[in-house]
Amino acid sequence: MKVAVTGAGGFLGWHVRVLLRALGWPEPTIITRADLADPEAVAGKLRGTERVLHLAGVNRGTPAEVALGNRAAATALAAGLRRCPEPPKSVVFANSVQAGNGTPYGDSKAQAAAILAEAGAGSQLVDVHLPHLYGEHGLPHYNSVTATFCRILADGGEPEVRQDRELRLVHVTDAAARLLDAPPSGVWDAAMPALRIGVRALADRLASFAATYRRAEIPPLLDRYDVRLFNTYRSHLFPGHYPMRLPRHADPRGELVEAVKTHGGAGQTFCSTTRPGVTRGQHFHLAKVERFVVLRGIAEITLRRVGHAEVLRFPVGGAVPVVVDMPTMWAHDITNTGADELVTLFWTDGIFDPERPDTYRETVAERSAASV
Structure with missing residues (x-):
């Protein structure tokens, strides 16, 4: 139409x-x-x-x-x-x-x-x-x-x-x-x-979301209204409040990083490896809450609000793990900018449904790198 x-x-x-x-x-x-x-x-x-x-x-x-x-x-x-x-x-x-x-x-x-x-x-x-x-x-x-x-x-x-x-x-x-x-x-x-x-x-309710999220933790997202209100709040944080530092705990055995801590609701966590020069993403979501945490390697996350021209860039790396939660209605991608394999943890607020993926193709910015 x-x-x-x-x-x-x-x-x-x-x-x-x-x-x-x-x-x-x-x-x-x-x-x-x-x-x-x-x-x-x-x-x-x-x-x-x-x-x-x-x-x-x-x-x-x-x-x-x-x-x-x-x-x-x-x-x-x-x-x-x-x-x-x-x-x-x-x-x-x-x-x-x-x-x-x-x-x-x-x-x-x-x-x-x-x-x-x-x-x-x-x-x-x-x-x-x-x-x-x-x-x-x-x-x-x-x-x-x-x-x-x-x-x-x-x-x-x-x-x-x-x-x-x-x-x-x-x-x-x-x-x-x-x-x-x-x-x-x-x-x-x-x-x-x-x-x-x-x-x-x-x-x-919004104040409760804010208090939990200041610790880089995900508040209870028990229904579609919680998700939509949380996304509305997050839009007022972006981009100035990102990346968010993650809690790290070290002892003689090594280090532990609290990448995702949720207080209720559904969710799905997965990891990916990405070869040097390769870009993942190039899409936007209308409602999905999505978290990126680089665990090993270095990368650049780029974002652009749909319908706007300005591209924002966040350099990230596994040496200092941080969170960049993708704002809804912003096209986003992540590119391995290092010489070694990139390992990234992703978390979303719901289990992926291929019938309703809430994922819409949108290029962030022109690149010479290959995309997947």
Whole structure:
């Protein structure tokens, strides 16, 4: 399916683009803020697409800025739809459960839905009311309280809960799947399963994750919500908190290194050998927690956030064992940069399922080395 997207640079927009990459669908057509100022430009971008996801909007600002921003974005898209000779079959609007709640944000989201419904361009409006979204690389003090708590904990602080109430949390990948009408998998669920949790309980769970992970240990990951919340927290640590030093214990017999210490949940550990100059990896995960520990030899781990250009490099070696846990939605690989065989320990939070591998091919950076 050929998809067009407004608001592609935002939190939800980035996750939509990552999921499209994982699904193997064509690269989306991006309708920029500048395009929205020109109905002819919007019409040109819409030509040949089957679905347009309207994600652009304003979450924060003065009441007037929020109200005007959400109405204006919908009005601009509607004008482009009317100019398009063959408009997309469906317009999917990322609305909010707060729509029509009497606030500038909620009322303007409801008004935006009405504007799109009345566009009269022949496209079917799919009005999706999204709850509180959380996930990797959300902006603190903007996208969600989850991102705010994660950022505070990553900086060594303590989240402050001013008002405790129940939240209905949906991971942003599940929301993206719902907007795309993508079939569910073991990683995402188009039905948008929600975690119902109080603000205080959320702060306490994330703080518990942080306290355990500071020791390079894996906290209890007992269900998909634990994994998704832990991955969200880890995204606020990367890259500045890595590599993480591992505890080492020495006596006359030799040394012991605590490579993986888990506090509950499934897991799988395996080792590999890699010949000089060979690269392993070149993929990304949507949910899997994956740990690399070089036990013997020297190597370079490289990572690149999906959809971004910057490549990060971590030199690692068995002489000083360290942890680099792969962040979700970052392409990654490991290359033997030494003259001898490389021995690496890998750990993942779940037993490998070939039917649902949660592994998507993606090159990190061009190399002259062979890849496997």
